[in-house]
Amino acid sequence: MEKQRKPASCDAVKALCSTAGTGTKPRDPQRLHTANLAKRERHRKRGKDTWTAKSRELSGQNMRSINSKSIAANKSLFKNPVDNCYQPQPEKTFSAEEARLVMKAVVEERLRNAEYDGNACSALARELADCVKHAVKDLLFFERYKIICFVVLGPVKQSDLCCCSRSVWCPSADTYAEYCFKNHSLFALCVLYAVYSE
Helix, strand or coil: CCCCCCCCCHHHHHHHHCCCCCCCCCCCHHHHHHHHHHHHHHHHHHHHHHHHHHHHHHHHHHHHHCCHHHHHHHHHHCCCCCCCCCCCCCCCCCCHHHHHHHHHHHHHHHHCCCCCCCCCHHHHHHHHHHHHHHHHHHHCCCCCEEEEEEEEEEECCCCCCCCCCCCCCCCCCCEEEEEEEECCCEEEEEEEEEEECC
16 A cells, blocks of 8 residues: 655745755745746757757758659649538438338248247347348448338237337438238337438
């Protein structure tokens, strides 16, 4: 364990600044502080001047080593500016109907003969959401769209379930698709959101 230092009292500071027993006058703490500040400032200026002289010398050497070919090559980079990549509207809008057909094929293939199991359904829902998302991305290539997939699995019983979601988006570019699957044991609600990235 480290020893904690006690805060220095005014008497201790005065004792350090005095020269008791040396035969000289005691030093004033305020004068010492001012002298130290002036000394630091002189040292800083001297170091800055040295650094400035060295940097000038190095920059002069570097300027001499640059030849005319490299200057011409650098200038050619600025002749062709980068195209603006900001697009407020998509070139091809997302088709919710095509996405729904892909979702239907994937969900029916995976859940055709599936039985409801409360312990395994959370992992199955995540896996199904990933499969649908990747299938839509791979089969329907829409540039600059972010795809989000949401899947709910539940047992078929004599009860109702209400799922809702809210989001902020641009109605002209962003859209969603949904598909509801049901067999003798379980139901699956799959919702896919397509959000355009400008």
